[in-house]
Amino acid sequence: MPRQRVSNEDDIKAYRLLAKKLGLKMTPQRLQIFDALMSMKGHPSAEDVFEAVRPKVPSMSLDTVYRTLALLEHHGAISRVQHADDKARYDSETRRHCHLVCTRCRAIEDFYWPEIEELQAPDETAQWGKIERRYLELRGICRDCLAKDARQ
Amino acid sequence: MPRQRVSNEDDIKAYRLLAKKLGLKMTPQRLQIFDALMSMKGHPSAEDVFEAVRPKVPSMSLDTVYRTLALLEHHGAISRVQHADDKARYDSETRRHCHLVCTRCRAIEDFYWPEIEELQAPDETAQWGKIERRYLELRGICRDCLAKDARQ
DNA sequence: ATACATGCAAAGTTTTTGCAACTCG
């Protein structure tokens, strides 16, 4: 996954906009972290982002990645996904969506299932407190892992 | 939460049965851990279980709790829940259910929503691999935390 | 200029592991 990428000009522009809107400073580190997040489709971990960005900003340190991810998450620009005992992973998709999670290789894939948002929740849940969002995961074994099994 | 409890005879019997079925040994440590899990309603962490059991088995060590929880989870007798960067929590409810999760105090409550299992998933998900189960969470702020906010 | 960001190293948290002694069946 840590293959060399070319910065996407659109990502840079998008970060410029975001930074202005939220009052964040523009540093080469943040720029590259943001760009990496947007172009890595597979819900990268902090380490993944670090490896992807390192060639671009050799001085980059892992804790800057952690701090930047926390900052972006805090501002709602990305979200954090945690599955079982795995490390935290980050998701740059801000639209409502669900996840397909492979319990074998831990791959996470997005999909959209609007009916989930529409379905009326059981009455008892209204008494619980203030519900802010729904989160749904389908767990199983992904195509690739199934293929690996078959080969053996 | 680590209040003194009396062992529940039914839990002891239930563990005896489970142990026989799965071929697990019966030790005072496991007995008490199992009993604590069954009687603590609020999805306890390893540490919570440890604190609950310590008065009963003073020699108990935290790693035995971790090993026993892993063992029970491996045999499907309990399940592990992880939320955000919180420590792992354990759930002794084996029927299909969903969770209400308070993002403030991290409380986890069970509820039942059978329609979730019946709803047909988008076609694309069938191509992904072999889906084994659905997991749904409603996230928000629980009654208690809302009340605390109002008081301040 | 100055408030904020960075890199480094060190600490923190939760969970896992190796090992010798012990215990259940």
Add this chain to the structure above:
DNA sequence: CGAGTTGCAAAAACTTTGCATGTAT
């Protein structure tokens, strides 16, 4: 008796933090 379990201590894995220095606005 013998396989499996326990307690201890140490290690591992991931993430956070303090601090001096550097940088964006």
